[in-house]
Each structure stands twice: as C-alpha cells, then as structure tokens.
Amino acid sequence: MSFQLIFQSKKSQARLGRLKTGHGSLLTPFFMPIATRGVVKGISSTELENLKTKIILANTYHLMVKPGREFLKSIRGLHRFMNWSGPILTDSGGYQVFSLARHNTITNQGVKFKDPKSGTRRFLTPEESIRTQKAIGSDIMIAFDQCTPYSPKKSQVEKAVKHTISWAKRCLAQHKKNKNSQLLFAVGQGDRFLDLRLSCVEELRKMDFDGYCYGGMAPLKTVYTMLEKVLPAYPQNKPRYLMGVGYPDNIVQAVQRGVDMFDCVIPTREGRHGRVFLRDKKKKLGRPGFFQAINLQRAEFLFDKTPLDKNCACPACRNYTRSYLSYLLKIGDYLSPRLLSLHNIKFYLDLMKEIRKNIRAGEL
Amino acid sequence: MSFQLIFQSKKSQARLGRLKTGHGSLLTPFFMPIATRGVVKGISSTELENLKTKIILANTYHLMVKPGREFLKSIRGLHRFMNWSGPILTDSGGYQVFSLARHNTITNQGVKFKDPKSGTRRFLTPEESIRTQKAIGSDIMIAFDQCTPYSPKKSQVEKAVKHTISWAKRCLAQHKKNKNSQLLFAVGQGDRFLDLRLSCVEELRKMDFDGYCYGGMAPLKTVYTMLEKVLPAYPQNKPRYLMGVGYPDNIVQAVQRGVDMFDCVIPTREGRHGRVFLRDKKKKLGRPGFFQAINLQRAEFLFDKTPLDKNCACPACRNYTRSYLSYLLKIGDYLSPRLLSLHNIKFYLDLMKEIRKNIRAGEL
Numbered sequence: 195m196s197f198q199l200i201f202q203s204k205k206s207q208a209r210l211g212r213l214k215t216g217h218g219s220l221l222t223p224f225f226m227p228i229a230t231r232g233v234v235k236g237i238s239s240t241e242l243e244n245l246k247t248k249i250i251l252a253n254t255y256h257l258m259v260k261p262g263r264e265f266l267k268s269i270r271g272l273h274r275f276m277n278w279s280g281p282i283l284t285d286s287g288g289y290q291v292f293s294l295a296r297h298n299t300i301t302n303q304g305v306k307f308k309d310p311k312s313g314t315r316r317f318l319t320p321e322e323s324i325r326t327q328k329a330i331g332s333d334i335m336i337a338f339d340q341c342t343p344y345s346p347k348k349s350q351v352e353k354a355v356k357h358t359i360s361w362a363k364r365c366l367a368q369h370k371k372n373k374n375s376q377l378l379f380a381v382g383q384g385d386r387f388l389d390l391r392l393s394c395v396e397e398l399r400k401m402d403f404d405g406y407c408y409g410g411m412a413p414l415k416t417v418y419t420m421l422e423k424v425l426p427a428y429p430q431n432k433p434r435y436l437m438g439v440g441y442p443d444n445i446v447q448a449v450q451r452g453v454d455m456f457d458c459v460i461p462t463r464e465g466r467h468g469r470v471f472l473r474d475k476k477k478k479l480g481r482p483g484f485f486q487a488i489n490l491q492r493a494e495f496l497f498d499k500t501p502l503d504k505n506c507a508c509p510a511c512r513n514y515t516r517s518y519l520s521y522l523l524k525i526g527d528y529l530s531p532r533l534l535s536l537h538n539i540k541f542y543l544d545l546m547k548e549i550r551k552n553i554r555a556g557e558l
Numbered sequence: 559m560s561f562q563l564i565f566q567s568k569k570s571q572a573r574l575g576r577l578k579t580g581h582g583s584l585l586t587p588f589f590m591p592i593a594t595r596g597v598v599k600g601i602s603s604t605e606l607e608n609l610k611t612k613i614i615l616a617n618t619y620h621l622m623v624k625p626g627r628e629f630l631k632s633i634r635g636l637h638r639f640m641n642w643s644g645p646i647l648t649d650s651g652g653y654q655v656f657s658l659a660r661h662n663t664i665t666n667q668g669v670k671f672k673d674p675k676s677g678t679r680r681f682l683t684p685e686e687s688i689r690t691q692k693a694i695g696s697d698i699m700i701a702f703d704q705c706t707p708y709s710p711k712k713s714q715v716e717k718a719v720k721h722t723i724s725w726a727k728r729c730l731a732q733h734k735k736n737k738n739s740q741l742l743f744a745v746g747q748g749d750r751f752l753d754l755r756l757s758c759v760e761e762l763r764k765m766d767f768d769g770y771c772y773g774g775m776a777p778l779k780t781v782y783t784m785l786e787k788v789l790p791a792y793p794q795n796k797p798r799y800l801m802g803v804g805y806p807d808n809i810v811q812a813v814q815r816g817v818d819m820f821d822c823v824i825p826t827r828e829g830r831h832g833r834v835f836l837r838d839k840k841k842k843l844g845r846p847g848f849f850q851a852i853n854l855q856r857a858e859f860l861f862d863k864t865p866l867d868k869n870c871a872c873p874a875c876r877n878y879t880r881s882y883l884s885y886l887l888k889i890g891d892y893l894s895p896r897l898l899s900l901h902n903i904k905f906y907l908d909l910m911k912e913i914r915k916n917i918r919a920g921e922l
Contacts, residue, residue, distance in 0.1 A: 232885075236892040240877055261860070261885055269863065269881065277877050496625070499633065513604055513641050517633065521596075521625055528600040528892050 196377055196404050197222075197433050201554060207425065207452035208553045213405075213433055215281040215333035216375035217273065218248075222433055222454035223549055225445070225542045226251040226283055227462060231260070232276045234539070235462055236532045239278045245508065245540050249281040249333075251457045254326050255290035255318075259309060263329045271331030283457070284332035285437070286323045286365075286381070288339045289409075300340065300353075302360065320364040328372065336407065337365035339381040344411050351385045358383045359397045366401055377404035379435060382424070385410050391424045405433040408453070414444055421451040428452075442471060442545055446480040449549055450558060456546075461538035466531040467491075468523045471541040472503050479552050485541075490534065495520035508540035509533060560741055560768050561586075561797050565918060571789065571816035572917045577769075577797055579645040579697035580739035581637065582612075586797055586818035587913055589809070589906045590615040590647055591826060595624070596640045598903070599826055600896045603642045609872065609904050613645040613697075615821045618690050619654035619682075623673060627693045635695025647821070648696035649801070650687045650729075650745070652703045653773075664704065664717075666724065684728040692736065700771065701729035703745040708775050715749045722747045723761045730765055741768035743799060746788070749774050755788045769797040772817070778808055785815040792816075806835060806909055810844040813913055814922060820910075825902030830895040831855075832887045835905040836867050843916050849909075854898065859884035872904035873897060 201210040211222040227234050227242070230253040234242060242250065252272060261275075269275045272282055291298060291305050298307035304319030323338035338361045340354040362380040369378050380403040384391030398406060406428050408421065417439070428434050435455035436448050445456055461471070468491040477484040488495075498516035506512075510519060510533035522530035552558040565574040575586040591598050591606070594617040598606060606614065616636060625639075633639050636646055655662060655669050662671035668683030687702035702725045704718040726744045733742045744767040748755030762770060770792050772785065781803070792798050799819035800812050809820055825835070832855040841848040852859075862880035870876075874883060874897035886894035916922040 231889050231891070232882075233889075233891050233893055236896070238873065238877065238893055238897070240873060260889065265860075268861075275879075275882055275885075277882070496629075497632075509602065509604060513602065515639075518596075518639055518641070521639075525595050525597075525624065527595070527597050528896070529597055529602055532600070532892070532896075533602070 195431070197431065199431060203553050203556065203558060205556060206450040206558060208449050208549075208558045209452060209454065210550055210553050211433060211454055213454075215249075215377060217279060217281040217333050220248050220281065221550055223449050223546055224248060224455060225546045226455070226457040227539050227542070228457060228459050229276070231256050232272055235466065235535065236528065237462075237535060237539075239276055241509075241536060242278070242539070243280075245536060245543060247280065247539065247543060249283060250278065251283045251285065252330065252332065253287075253290065254284045254323060254330065255287035255294070257284075257330055258287060258326045259312070263326050266326075266329040271329070273331060281333040282330070283334040284327050284330050284336065286336040286338040287318060287326070288323070288381070289341050289437075291318055292341045292343070300357065302357065304338075304361075320361040321368045324365050324368040328376070332376065334377045334379060334405070335369070337362040337378060337380045337403070339383060339409060341409060341411070342383065342385055346385055348387055348390075351383070351387055351390055355383050355390050355394045359394060362398055362403070363401060366403065379403055379405035379407055379433075381407040381409040381437070382428070383409050386412055386416050386420065388420070388423055391420060392427050395424065395427045399429050403432070405435060405455075407435040407437050409437050414440065414447075418447055418451065421448060421453065425452040442485045442542070443480065445545065446549065446558075449553075450480075461542045462535045465535035465538040468530070468534060470502055470534050470537055473505075473541065473544070475505065479548055479558065485545075490516060490520045490530070491523055496524070502537055506537065506540060506544070508537045510537040559795070561795065563795060567917050567920065567922060569920065570814040570922060572813050572913075572922045573816060573818065574914055574917050575797060575818055577818075579613075579741060581643060581645040581697050584612050584645065585914055587813050587910055588612060588819060589910045590819070590821040591903050591906070592821060592823050593640070595620050596636055599830065599899065600892065601826075601899060601903075603640055605873075605900060606642070606903070607644075609900060609907060611644065611903065611907060613647060614642065615647045615649065616694065616696065617651075617654065618648045618687060618694065618700075619651035619658070621648075621694055622651060622690045623676070627690050630690075630693040630695075635693070637695060645697040646694070647698040648691050648694050648700065650700040650702040651682060651690070652687070652700075652745070653705050653801075655682055656705045656707070664721065666721065668702075668725075684725040685732045688729050688732040688742075692740070696740065698741045698743060698769070699733070701726040701742060701744045701767070703747060703773060705773060705775070706747065706749055710749055712751055712754075715747070715751055715754055719747050719754050719758045723758060726762055726767070727765060730767070743767055743769035743771055743797075745771040745773040745801070746792070747773050750776055750780050750784065752784070752787055755784060756791055759788065759791045763793050767796070769799060769819075771799040771801050773801050778804065778811075782811055782815065785812060785817065789816040806849045806906070807844065809909065810913065810922075813917075814844075825906045826899045829899035829902040832884075832894070832898060834866055834898050834901055837869075837905065837908070839869065843912055843922065849905075854880065854884045854894070855887055856884075860888070866901055870901065870904060870908070872901045874901040
C-alpha cells in the first residue's frame with residue numbers, strides 16, 4: 195500500500211497520512227506548485243528545493259504537445275530533463291482537451307480534437323494518456339477523465355461519468371501492461387449531482403487505484419457541500435485529491451472535509467502579478483483574517499522599508515524590502531514576480547505544515 | 559591612494575592592480591555587470607554574490623528619474639535598497655543625456671533636456687550629477703562629461719572636450735564639499751582626434767581624480783589605436799576604465815593596451831536572447847577562437863543532453879542540459895534567459911580571472 199493513514203482528527207474529517215512514491219514519501223495534506231510545461235514559471239528546480247518543495251505538478255497535455263512523447267522518452271523522463279529529484283504528479287490531459295480544444299468529438303473510444311495553437315488534429319485516448327504519463331515518468335499519474343463544462347445539464351454529466359468510469363478501467367489496464375513504481379489515481383466526476391458522484395465513486399473504488407480525485411468545476415460552496423456528502427464514500431485508506439483548489443481558506447475548509455492533496459496556480463500566478471499572501475499569526479488557522487493578500491503594485495509599498503513578512507524564510511523576505519520589490523514591479527523587472535512567486539509558494543508550504551501540525555494537535 | 563599598481567607586464571601594457579573602495583578592494587583588471595536601474599535584469603543580489611561578482615555598475619540618469627534622488631536619500635543609498643554589499647560604480651548620466659534626450663541644449667552651465675519617457679524638463683549640471691551619485695552612495699562616481707555622437711566634426715569635439723574639462727573641475731569641487739570614501743573618476747574625451755584626447759587628459763590629470771576613463775563612441779580598431787597612443791599619457795598610478803567595451807576578445811585587446819576596468823551589457827543582453835559564451839580551453843587566451851558564442855535558440859540544441867560548459871560552475875551549467883535551456887527559450891519561460899545571463903556573467907568573471915593569472919605569469 196502506497197498510502198498510510200497516520201491520524202484521523204476527532205474534530206473534523208481532517209486526516210494526516212503518508213504517501214510513498216517512486217521519488218520519496220510525502221506527508222499529507224500537501225500542496226503541489228504547478229510546473230505546467232516542466233518548469234514552475236521562471237523558477238529553477240534548485241530554488242524549489244531550497245524552499246523545501248516536496249512535490250510538483252506537471253501537465254500531460256502540454257508536455258505531449260511540446261516537447262512531445264518521443265522526446266520525453268529519449269531524455270528518460272521529466273525528472274532528468276528539469277533536474278527535479280522529488281515526486282511529480284501529472285494530470286491526465288483531460289481537463290485541457292476540454293478547456294483548450296475548440297473542436298472536439300467525444301466518442302466511447304476517446305476524444306478527437308484540434309490543437310488550438312498548431313491546428314494539429316489529435317486523438318487522445320486513455321491508453322495514449324497513460325503512454326504519455328509513462329514517458330514523462332511521473333510518480334502519480336491521473337486516469338484520463340471527461341471533465342464537464344461549468345453548470346452542465348444532468349444528461350451531459352451522466353455521459354461524462356460513464357466515459358470517466360470506462361476510461362479509468364482502460365487506463366488501469368494500460369498501466370498494468372508495464373507496471374512500475376508509478377501510482378495511478380482515478381477521478382470522481384458527477385458535478386453537482388450527488389447520485390452521479392456516488393455512483394461514479396462506487397464504480398471507481400471497485401478498481402484498484404492508488405488514490406481518488408475529486409474533479410469538476412463548480413462554485414466553492416457547492417464543492418464544500420459535495421465533499422461532505424461524497425468523501426465518506428471514497429476509500430478511507432486511499433489519498434483524496436481535490437483538483438485545482440484554491441485560496442488558503444479554501445484549502446483549510448477542504449482539509450476539514452477530508453481532502454489530502456491540493457494543487458493550484460494561485461500562489462505563482464498571483465505572485466507574478468505582484469500579489470502576495472501573508473499569515474496573520476494573531477489569528478488562528480482558518481479563522482477570518484488568518485491570512486492577508488496585499489498588492490505590491492500599490493504606490494504605498496514603494497516607501498515601505500520592512501520585509502514582506504519578517505517571519506518568512508523565503509529569499510524575498512530574507513533579502514529585500516517591500517520598497518525594492520514594489521520598485522522592481524514598477525520598472526517591469528522580472529526579479530520581483532519571481533521572488534513573489536517564491537514567497538507565495540513558501541506561504542502555501544508553510545500553510546500545509548501548520549495544517550498538519552494543527553491536525554496532529556487536535557485543533558483542526 | 560586608493561589604487562596600487564601590483565605588477566606591470568613586460569610583454570605588453572597589461573597591468574595588475576588593487577583598487578580600494580568603501581565596500582572592499584578589487585583586483586584589476588576587472589569587469590562590471592550592469593545593473594542600470596539597481597538590478598541586473600532578472601537577477602538577485604544573492605545570485606550575483608554566489609557567482610562571486612565583485613562590483614556592479616548602476617546608472618545615475620535612470621536612478622535619478624526613478625526612484626529619484628530624494629527617495630534614494632531616504633533609503634540611505636542603493637546598497638541597502640538592492641541589498642548589495644560589494645562596490646558600486648555609477649556613470650555620470652552624461653551618456654544618457656546625449657543618447658536618450660531628444661531636445662537638449664548644452665550650455666557651459668550644463669545640459670537642459672526633456673526626459674524622453676515622461677516629457678519632464680530637466681537641467682543636469684555637474685553639481686546635480688554629483689549630488690545624485692552621493693545620494694546613490696556609489697563607491698566610484700564618474701564626473702559629468704559631454705559625450706559626442708558617432709563620428710562628430712572636430713569643432714564639435716573641441717567644444718565637448720572644453721565642457722568635459724570644466725565640468726570635471728566642478729564635479730571635483732562639489733565632491734570636496736562633502737568628501738567621504740567615495741572615489742571620483744574623470745572621463746577623457748576627444749573622439750578620434752589625438753591632439754584633443756591628449757590635451758583633455760593633460761588638463762584632467764592636473765586635478766586630483768581617483769581614476770581616469772576613456773569615453774566616446776568609435777569603431778574598435780580606432781579605439782585600439784587611440785588607446786596605444788593616449789593611455790601612456792594617463793597617470794600610471796591611477797586606474798584606467800574603458801567605458802562600454804565589449805566582447806571577450808575586445809577586453810583582452812584593451813587589457814594588453816593598459817586598461818584596468820570594463821563594463822558592458824553584452825553578457826546579460828546576449829544571455830537574455832539565448833546567446834552564450836564558451837571558453838575553448840584548447841586555445842590560449844586571446845588567440846583566434848579562444849571563445850565561442852552559441853545561440854541556444856537553434857533547433858539542434860533541443861537534443862543536446864550535455865551541459866553548456868562542463869567546466870563552468872554557474873547554476874545553468876551545474877544543473878541543466880542545453881536541451882532543457884533551449885526548450886525553455888522555445889516555450890518563452892524566463893528561467894532560461896536568467897540562467898544564461900548568469901552563465902555569461904560567470905564567463906566574464908572567469909575571463910578576467912584568467913587575464914589576471916596570465917598577466918602575473920608573464921603570458922599577456
């Protein structure tokens with residue numbers, strides 16, 4: 195078993211666990227910074243290591259388009275390519291097929307679509323997705339699923355759930371042809387329909403996946419309610435991954451409902467735009483105002499000679515003032531977006547550490 | 559005396575020296591990476607330190623426009639602002655006044671001009687330049703000079719030399735009002751006219767400057783010839799700084815003619831565009847082909863799994879392959895331009911080290 199449940203909170207559904215991967219083991223709950231194309235934008239693998247980043251997420255679809263599967267095979271995987279020695283999780287490419295491709299045709303077999311940039315026609319199947327994830331050599335692969343658009347009709351969701359289940363089975367079969375230390379997670383779909391979510395999970399847990407995701411797009415309030423109702427149906431002894439969430443408070447909320455894994459573009463995207471997260475230590479984790487978000491583009495920060503956060507150990511906080519970081523944004527120098535991305539990643543990593551500590555102390 | 563001549567080559571005019579500044583002493587000949595606006599584009603002061611960068615150059619004109627002199631005073635200088643503990647040299651702003659400003663009026667008093675970006679009218683005088691350089695707190699200040707355009711008439715150059723001499727005197731007077739550990743260098747002008755160059759230097763060396771620059775714009779062949787004829791007229795016991803030069807071979811050529819200090823945008827600007835310098839160790843320093851310049855944008859490098867230079871200790875060479883660096887350029891990620899800038903800075907620093915070693919060994 196790759197996952198071990200260490201501790202279950204008595205106050206909530208929050209839990210502590212340990213996930214073993216081909217590149218080391220991880221304490222859950224954890225957060226994954228996003229390295230879509232094999233790089234966290236502007237950041238080197240050394241910098242990620244220095245922040246004590248444990249795991250990153252890369253994107254199967256984008257890596258399949260460029261540098262491509264044969265190239266990834268020839269360089270013996272993404273770890274070597276980007277010089278990253280920790281675990282990597284790859285999504286299945288399913289989300290991008292639906293969000294990026296303009297013309298796609300979904301059949302039982304897979305998805306035919308036109309790449310939005312090159313115009314190349316592609317046919318992505320569960321087998322293709324796994325083959326690409328094997329070439330990438332990710333430690334955690336995700337089964338190819340059908341993601342529905344925002345607020346879909348029930349009949350649409352029914353079909354998507356049907357495909358998601360049958361494709362998950364095919365992914366597992368493809369994976370077993372060449373089994374190694376790579377883990378494979380399945381994605382539970384069903385949007386806001388409890389019956390569909392439950393029947394999807396019921397089918398998926400009959401198969402031997404290493405973890406289970408919660409997928410789809412919906413307002414966070416809906417997600418919270420659904421997590422409360424659906425996660426009890428997820429296997430207790432397998433990690434649960436809430437895809438693409440979110441702000442720090444969203445993460446605390448989801449942890450309390452039993453989620454173990456997170457990824458989100460927020461820390462890096464916000465950092466690139468001058469927005470940083472700060473922990474207000476006077477407020478308990480999860481309470482209103484326990485974190486602040488400030489925008490260093492605002493003129494007042496040009497005269498602020500204090501560090502971003504005097505308690506933070508990231509390079510931005512250790513070495514520079516708000517004034518300098520703000521000035522660099524003003525003159526358009528890339529050093530600041532990069533330092534602010536590093537700060538926000540560190541904020542998220544510290545947040546997860548505090549969450550784990552709070553769970554263990556029975557406070558969450 | 560801030561400068562000490564350690565060794566004079568017997569084979570050429572090349573010399574070794576030591577320059578003491580308010581932030582440590584430096585072995586000459588040395589090279590200064592360019593931090594125009596108080597940052598080497600995209601690079602942190604920590605990264606510069608890690609490369610063992612000894613001194614950087616900042617731009618008086620740009621820093622005067624933004625963040626401005628009062629701001630620089632309030633933050634107690636550029637060292638604190640950018641968290642740089644080594645020496646800083648600032649140019650006088652003279653070059654930018656002539657290269658950037660569209661409408662300028664030169665009087666004996668100084669230069670009236672319109673800032674090309676904001677449209678603000680400014681009046682830059684020798685006194686203003688020194689006041690700004692004092693607010694910046696640079697270790698080496700440059701006297702405000704008049705730079706002539708490319709291939710000027712002799713009458714133009716005569717006037718420029720006259721201004722340069724009288725402004726240098728005023729800079730020195732302004733500096734002495736509030737003398738501290740800052741050094742002040744004067745700029746020798748005169749373009750391609752030997753008599754003007756010699757008379758300019760003769761006047762400047764009557765005044766007590768800490769070092770002497772060679773300024774102006776001309777083809778490098780002319781510069782080499784002029785250096786041979788003019789540098790013997792420069793004080794032997796003061797450092798000589800050739801402004802804005804150049805490629806690695808240009809630097810070796812100028813060192814052999816007696817230059818001690820260099821700055822240039824080439825390593826960082828080329829790096830940002832994917833072009834890197836490599837030392838061919840099979841060829842002696844200064845011989846044809848002793849360095850190579852390669853362009854990582856070229857398709858062939860995507861498949862090149864070797865490091866840029868296996869003998870280089872920069873983060874790009876230590877951690878990544880040409881393939882990854884080339885791929886990052888292709889997808890437009892800023893990590894690669896940054897790593898390649900770091901590599902090129904390291905190349906220039908290593909070049910200067912090798913030059914000093916060769917001078918000492920009597921080989922240059």
